[in-house]
Amino acid sequence: MSKEVASRTKVALVWDLAGSFFRQFASLIISIILARLLSPEEFGVIGMSLVFVGITEVFIDIGFTSGLIQQRDVKDIAYSSIFYVNLGISILLSLLIMFFSPYIADFYEEPQVGSVLFYLAFIPPIAALGRIQSTILTKKMDFRSLTMRNIFATVAGGIVGVAAAFMDFGVYSLVVQQITAAVMSTFLLWYATGWRPKLEFSLAEVKALLGYSSYVFFDQVLRQIFNKIDTIFIGKAFSTATLGFYSRAESLKAQIDTYTSTSLRKVMFPAFSALQQNIQAFERAYFKAFNTVTGLIALLVAPIYLLSDKIIIGLLGEKWAPSIIFFQILLFTTLTSPHIGIMAQAVLAKGYSRLKFKMGLAQRLLRLSPILMGSLFGIVEFAIAVVVANTIVFFVYTYIVHRSLHLSFYKQLKGFIVPNVMLAVFVVLYHFVNDYVDSWILAGLFIIFDLAYLKIIKHESFAMVIEGYNMVKKRILKFKR
Secondary structure, three states: OOHHHHHHHHHHHHHHHHHHHHHHHHHHHHHHHHHHHOOHHHHHHHHHHHHHHHHHHHHHHOOHHHHHHHOOOOOHHHHHHHHHHHHHHHHHHHHHHHHHHHHHHHHHOOOHHHHHHHHHOOHHHHHHOOHHHHHHHHHOOOHHHHHHHHHHHHHHHHHHHHHHHHOOOOOHHHHHHHHHHHHHHHHHHHHHOOOOOOOOOOHHHHHHHHHHHHHHHHHHHHHHHHHHHHHHHHHHHOOHHHHHHHHHHHHHHHHHHHHHHHHHHHHHHHHHHHOOOOHHHHHHHHHHHHHHHHHHHHHHHHHHHHOHHHHHHHHHOHHHOOHHHHHHHHHHHHHOHHHHHHHHHHHHHOOOHHHHHHHHHHHHHHOOHHHHHHHHOOHHHHHHHHHHHHHHHHHHHHHHHHHHHOOOHHHHHHHHHHHHHHHHHHHHHHHHHOOOOOHHHHHHHHHHHHHHHHHHOOOHHHHHHHHHHHHHHHHHHHHHO
């Protein structure tokens, strides 16, 4: 990795991770307050509704923003052209959601879903207005601006949502929260960039991006649809309360994904794209990211797993206890999701959008298996099947990256298994001694033993932990002065 790209990548990752921490911390506090004010059924209703709004995100730009990031030189007219394409598509999608909202409510047999969806339909056009600004900042790896925008938007939406909940808005408190966050996010994106759309349009520029972007688009469409199948299936096959419990567990797990998968995906794509012509630098960057994230995830996930009952009951209240089992099971997906993200971004950065589409297609088909398990056995078995499917995807992606990018399969497998040894030991130990040993003690012992283990094997992640510790220590000493 060149020194310039390495430096920019490191700064970008630090900013995005720091932003993720503060944003998720704020989001966690907000969700705790809302979880205590609202019922599982109300969270189930918003979960059903957000499925369809989430799917529209992919259709807004048809993969064009990924194409703009991957291309090295982009004309300003291309940005303006894609801006108008995004805006036009988002308005159409918004109208379609409004039209079909009563029919979606009938499908779920939940009338409130229809009215909630109608208001949430305003989000796609609002989000589309800031899509190009976000793309420009990502391409420049200006994650400082993106981070600050995310934090302020999350806090603003949360404050308004909590205020609405106190005023007995019920499920519409969550609607107000989502719309406020979208408006604030777009406003801050316009403020952070000097770019404004011009009254110009080039069909040629749009067509030039289609070759790469079309496969990205179809892959993203499948990803969004299949990612939402869980919610659709649970909402239809089980009760609204069950969906509320599952979605709360999924939401907490998603916050961990933000620290691992999401941040890496956003940062590594532009970083890998900048190194796509330098084979050796690309390989070094890939394995450094792969190995480092493995060790850090184990260090993060294991204590959360060991303390899962205390986290959910302590933060959300006793009424959310049924979410614990789902949370514990789904946590295992966080062990492989970041690596799947890194592999996907490496393939895309090399320009193989068609290959990435095929990889994504195989991944989505595997995600159908949990529905069969859930239908035959139940909701817990459904969650277990989600983890198994995700693990199989990891091995499939590892093999494809080995064959297509010539990155050693054995080296990837070793890089994944070795740092997770201590995690596996403590998860097994937890189920034998949980009734006799306090989980806080187990979590503390894991951190001590795992750090010692990572130091002994001289793992890259240990150096990252020490560097982070020294950075925090330096900041604290500077603050005291």
